[in-house]
Amino acid sequence: MKKHRILKIIGIIVVVLIVIILIGSMYLGKFTTSQFLYINEENDTSTNSVKQLELWGYDLDEFLSTWSRSYIPVTNSDDEIIPMVQFSPEIESKGNAILVHGQGGDHISMAPIAEMYLKNGYTVFAIDLRSAGMSALKEVTFGIKESEDLIYVVDFVNELNSDPIIVHGQSMGAATAALYGAKKHSHNNIDYLILDSSYSSMADMIEGVMLDMGMEKIVVNYSMFYSNVYMRIFKGFEFKDGDVFEAAKKIVTPTLVIQSAYDEIAPIEVGQAIYEYIPLSGYSKDYLLLSSKHVEGIIDFPEKYEEAVFKLIGY
Known part of the structure; x- marks a missing residue:
């Protein structure tokens, strides 16, 4: 019974962590997207x-x-x-x-x-x-x-x-x-x-800019993945459309x-x-x-x- 309770707690913690990671990733996607969609904001x-x-x-x-x-x-x-x-x-x-x-x-x-x-x-x-x-x-x-x-x-x-x-x-x-x-x-x-x-x-252009900024390839890929998810959900388009x-x-x-x-x-x-x-x-x-x-x-x-x-x- 005690073991079952511990497993249940671990399961809840894992789910919470996954939710936190997903929310954080979506915010990262939103932030990344805003950096290029609003590139002319002060231009x-x-x-x-x-x-x-x-x-x-x-x-x-x-x-x-x-x-x-x-x-x-x-x-x-x-x-x-x-x-x-x-x-x-x-x-x-x-x-x-x-x-x-x-x-x-x-x-x-x-x-x-x-x-x-x-x-x-x-x-x-x-x-x-x-x-x-x-x-x-x-x-x-x-x-x-x-x-x-x-x-x-x-x-x-x-x-x-x-x-x-x-x-x-x-x-x-x-x-x-x-x-x-x-x-x-x-x-x-x-x-x-x-x-x-x-x-x-569009994807190649964004990736090139991010790499030129000195970002690691794995970070660029992760950011662009969730940027794509964010655009698909909230903007109605994605990288492949460009x-x-x-x-x-x-x-x-x-x-x-x-x-x-x-x-x-x-x-x-x-x-x-x-x-x-x-x-x-x-x-x-x-x-x-x-x-x-x-x-x-x-x-x-x-x-x-x-x-x-x-x-x-x-x-």
Whole structure:
């Protein structure tokens, strides 16, 4: 009887310890998740864009004074605003280019690419992703929710005219474009995809940042596991939803993959893999490798960049 009582007490202690560990693990998952979902909380993305362009020697003032622009708010199904700026060419428009910026910046960071399209007679629609620029949303989901927002942006542009639509993204914007390209909505609603310096997945990006912080691999794995559990329960998505490699396998839209040879954020093998995973052949997909750093191909090799883009588009 005494032995049975001791075993019962031990059992209760074990259960309590397990519950404590699980609760602690969930709090760890919540904390880990908050560190990357709210990465822009104290980040001035608009200033970041301006400073980056200055560092590259790009004349933003000339760009803004040359091309007329107007602000257009697009609303998604949750009544959330997706800020968008339309830039108009000086001639009759040949088509529409939807530009998707990378993490840490806003739509202004896409000015060099916008200029390329505008000079070639395309109307540009440059959006601010979640928690960037004019966006009032707080969470950065590394392309998951952002790719859903693209559905409403594309629908808006399609309602304006029936001209061809290009979705062109850089870095996280490229990942966002790829994730959108995997959705059935893209199959009949856009004409071209340009993926410049995309990373491989949300999980790889988060893991890389944590390892760079000096965290042990086992701690990173544990934290990410419970972060994934937390996101699945409380956010409605998980790391696998941000897998660009898997998304690439579902892309049916003619696509150009642009890779920088000296990219330390999205290494050369990432762009090569994305290109290989896209189930297209012939002129329906192309790959451009430039001897530049992350997203700097348009700055270092503007002519090669432009040539590759319009080779895919056909004019």
